[in-house]
Amino acid sequence: MSDLSDLRGxxxxxxxxSLLVHILLVGHQTxxxxxxxxxxxxxxxxxxxxxxxxxxxxxxxxxxxxxxVFHTGEGLQVKSSPDGRTWTQRETVFKVPLTWWKQYAPNxxxxxxxxxxxxxxxxxxxxxxxxxxxxxxxxxxxxASAPSIAGGEWVDHGVVIHSSLLSAYNAIDPNLFLDxxxxxxxxxxxxxxxxxxxxxxxxxxxxxxxxxxxxxxxxRVGGQARGIEGPIITYRDGYYYLFASTDHCCQxxxxxxxxxxxxxxxxEGPYVDKNGIDLLNGGGTVIDAGNARYNGVGGQDVxxxxxxxxxxxxxxVRGLHVLLISDLDWDEEGWPVVCENEMNGxxxxxxxxxxxYLTIDFNSTSVGARATLGEDSGHASxxxxxxxxxxxxxxxxxxxxxxxxEVVGASTDAGAAIRLGSYENQAQRLWQLSSDDGEYYRIxxxxxxxxxxxxxxxxxxxxxxxxxxxxxxxxxxxxxIWVGE
Numbered sequence: 001m002s003d004l005s006d007l008r009g010x011x012x013x014x015x016x017x018s019l020l021v022h023i024l025l026v027g028h029q030t031x032x033x034x035x036x037x038x039x040x041x042x043x044x045x046x047x048x049x050x051x052x053x054x055x056x057x058x059x060x061x062x063x064x065x066x067x068x069v070f071h072t073g074e075g076l077q078v079k080s081s082p083d084g085r086t087w088t089q090r091e092t093v094f095k096v097p098l099t100w101w102k103q104y105a106p107n108x109x110x111x112x113x114x115x116x117x118x119x120x121x122x123x124x125x126x127x128x129x130x131x132x133x134x135x136x137x138x139x140x141x142x143x144a145s146a147p148s149i150a151g152g153e154w155v156d157h158g159v160v161i162h163s164s165l166l167s168a169y170n171a172i173d174p175n176l177f178l179d180x181x182x183x184x185x186x187x188x189x190x191x192x193x194x195x196x197x198x199x200x201x202x203x204x205x206x207x208x209x210x211x212x213x214x215x216x217x218x219x220r221v222g223g224q225a226r227g228i229e230g231p232i233i234t235y236r237d238g239y240y241y242l243f244a245s246t247d248h249c250c251q252x253x254x255x256x257x258x259x260x261x262x263x264x265x266x267x268e269g270p271y272v273d274k275n276g277i278d279l280l281n282g283g284g285t286v287i288d289a290g291n292a293r294y295n296g297v298g299g300q301d302v303x304x305x306x307x308x309x310x311x312x313x314x315x316x317v318r319g320l321h322v323l324l325i326s327d328l329d330w331d332e333e334g335w336p337v338v339c340e341n342e343m344n345g346x347x348x349x350x351x352x353x354x355x356x357y358l359t360i361d362f363n364s365t366s367v368g369a370r371a372t373l374g375e376d377s378g379h380a381s382x383x384x385x386x387x388x389x390x391x392x393x394x395x396x397x398x399x400x401x402x403x404x405x406e407v408v409g410a411s412t413d414a415g416a417a418i419r420l421g422s423y424e425n426q427a428q429r430l431w432q433l434s435s436d437d438g439e440y441y442r443i444x445x446x447x448x449x450x451x452x453x454x455x456x457x458x459x460x461x462x463x464x465x466x467x468x469x470x471x472x473x474x475x476x477x478x479x480x481i482w483v484g485e
Contacts, residue, residue, distance in 0.1 A: 043340040043391060044291040047325040051087035052079055055323040057115040057173075057230065057299035060309045061125070063149045068118070069309070069323065072299075076113040076129055084325065093127065093144065093154055101131045104140035104162045104171075108133055115230065115299065118149070119176040121184060125149055126205055128160065128186070130172035137163045137170035137192050143205060160186070160206050161198070161213075168193040169213070175301075176200070177233045179240075179267050187216075187242070190229035194218025194280075195244060197233070197268060216269040217244060217262070217279035219402065221365050226402055227257075228284075230299050237334060239263040242271045245298030245310075246284060247402065248423050253319040255296025256395075256404075256423040258387070259310065260284030261336055274335060275346045276484050282380070282399055285345065286387035288338045289395070294324065295425050302328065308338050343433065344387045346399060346483040348376065351454040352440050353474035356463060357382050360420060365401035371418040373454055373463035383483050386433075393430040393446050404429045407467055412448040418465040433480075440477040442470070451476045 055071040062068070067081040075092030097111045114130040124145045132139035140162035144154040163171040174188045184200040186207065195217040198207045207213070219226040230245040241263045249257045262271035262279040270278050277283030287308075290297040294312030301309040308328045311321045329337040349358040356373035363381040376382055383399035396405040398420060406421030410428040421429050427447035435441045443452040450467035454475045457464050468476065 043388075044294075045326055045339065047085065049085050049087060049323065049325065051081070052089045053087055053322045054320060055079070056311050056321045058309050058311060058323055059117045059301045060303050060307070060325075061118045061120070061149060062303075063125075066150065068149050070116040070118050070127065070129075071311075071323075072114045072116070074111050074113070076116055076127075079323075087323065091152070093129075093152075098142070098156060100158060101140070101142070104159065104164075105131045105133050105138050107138070115173045117175045117301070121176065121178070121205075122202065123147070126176055127154065128174035128176055130174065132170075132172050136165065137167055138165060139163050139171045141171050141174045141186075141188060145205075157205070161188070161210065169196050169215070173230045175232045176205075178235070180235055185233070185267060187231045187233045189215075189231060191225045191227060193225070194228055195231045195242070214268050215280070216264075216271055217242060217284070219246060219282055221400075221402055232300060232302050233267075234302050234305055236305050236330070239265060239334060240267055240271075241302075241336065242279065243287075243300055243302060243336075244279070244284065245300060249296060249298060251296065251424075253295045253313045253315055254424040255313060256289075256425065257296040257298035258286050258289040259298055259300050259308075259338075260286050263334075273346075274333075275482065277346060282402075283346075285335070286385070287336055287341060287344070288326075289387050289389050291339075292390045294322075295319075296321075297324065305330075305336075308336075339388075341388055343394065346383050346385050348382050348481040348483060349384055349396075349443075350479040350481055351475065352477040352479065354454050354463065356454070358384065358465065358478070360398065360401070363400065364420070365398075365403070367403055367420055367422050369401075369420045371405065371420075371465040373465065386480070389425070389430060393432055395429060396431055396443075405431070407445050407448055407450075410447055411467075412450075414450060414466075414468050416448070416450075416467050418452065418467065440479050442476060443478055444470075452478065 057072040058069045060069050067084045069079050071077045075094045078090040079087045081087045116129040118127050127144045141160040143157040143160045146154045161171045170190045170192045172190050187197045189195040196213050198213045201208050219228045227247045232243040234241050243261050246260050247256045262273045264271045273283040273285040297312040299311050308326050312324045313319050314322045359374045359381045361370045361372050381400040385397045386394050389395045403420040406429040408417045408419050430446035432444040433441045451470050453468040455464040
């Protein structure tokens with residue numbers, strides 16, 4: 001999901017002013033950023049590309065050898081490439097807003113169209129898209145079709161599904177996919193009640209029965225909705241794979257947006273991740289969280305189970321959102337692989353000296369709550385999602401709160417407490433995992449260079465977790481225990 005409009009700078013001063021607006025207003029669409037993307041780190045391979053690469057929520061198609069990308073922005077942005085490597089911005093789909101849009105999103109920004117999906121089915125290109133008000137579910141999914149992308153003769157088919165402040169779900173981020181029998185379905189949704197799926201009529205390409213909309217994934221903390229959106233479903237070798245973007249989009253390089261996946265034998269779920277955790281219960285295996293250059297990767301598309309297309313906020317071009325394309329591989333167990341992510345998953349973290357497990361005081365979900373040690377109770381506060389963020393460094397996210405393990409105040413002092421931190425990408429929330437024997441790990445903070453250590457409060461006798469200078473003791477060794485359900 002995004003809330004982006006067209007930005008065309010003609011001078012350095014205008015660009016800088018526009019970038020300030022971009023940050024304050026949760027991002028505006030930049031349609032003229034000329035840049036070149038090359039492989040920065042071998043473990044995070046993206047295609048070498050050049051030209052106009054600015055894109056948010058991209059969807060890709062190929063017609064007569066030409067690549068096309070549709071993406072969020074004023075009038076619904078379009079770009080093309082003869083080879084997938086050099087990209088040129090083209091004319092927008094909608095020159096002026098359609099009259100029916102304001103009926104469902106009365107306060108939407110002028111001609112601001114979000115999160116398209118372009119798919120070929122039954123002799124036509126079908127273009128699903130979203131109109132909405134940022135942060136609200138006063139939204140609608142629209143549909144246009146054409147016999148040819150290059151021809152551009154788009155026919156409006158009106159509203160597909162809509163939502164309001166009284167609705168459980170949010171009608172944005174659509175994706176058309178075909179089941180194993182070749183029948184069409186629509187998956188959609190953002191925050192609120194999460195990700196929904198519904199069967200489509202083969203003729204109208206609209207829902208057969210709105211009463212049959214089913215929720216298949218969501219994220220919640222204390223009963224409140226948290227970020228999951230941008231769903232894509234593909235079918236491969238007996239499984240339906242649900243790709244989704246989780247956590248915080250549209251915060252420039254501060255974003256912790258990332259791509260997760262789960263799979264099911266059935267279109268309507270249940271979808272579970274590698275750990276066996278249901279995506280209805282906070283599951284989702286992270287397959288792409290960006291790297292040191294790209295933050296907030298998401299808004300993805302999957303092309304023929306061979307390519308992963310998404311946007312990322314590029315720190316080398318002032319944090320603008322740019323198009324990223326990578327080859328999509330599959331491991332021996334049938335899970336998609338984008339980059340090296342063997343460690344990614346949910347773990348319990350057990351201290352060697354005490355035998356106790358890393359958790360949070362009083363099962364708190366609040367930023368600032370202190371880390372402690374406890375006996376395993378089966379509670380989600382003992383589960384930590386570990387995923388690679390940079391070369392050699394990982395983020396450690398609580399399954400219970402969705403907040404991150406960090407050193408308090410970015411301290412570099414020995415004895416500084418460990419606690420829950422917010423989502424922004426900062427060095428005190430990055431950890432190196434090193435092991436001599438493959439069983440126990442030393443967990444070292446990137447910012448301080450100090451190790452995670454189990455301690456005991458000298459007054460109360462309660463267990464504490466702090467950072468300390470490497471001592472080689474068992475109190476600084478931790479076993480990562482794979483969580484399964």
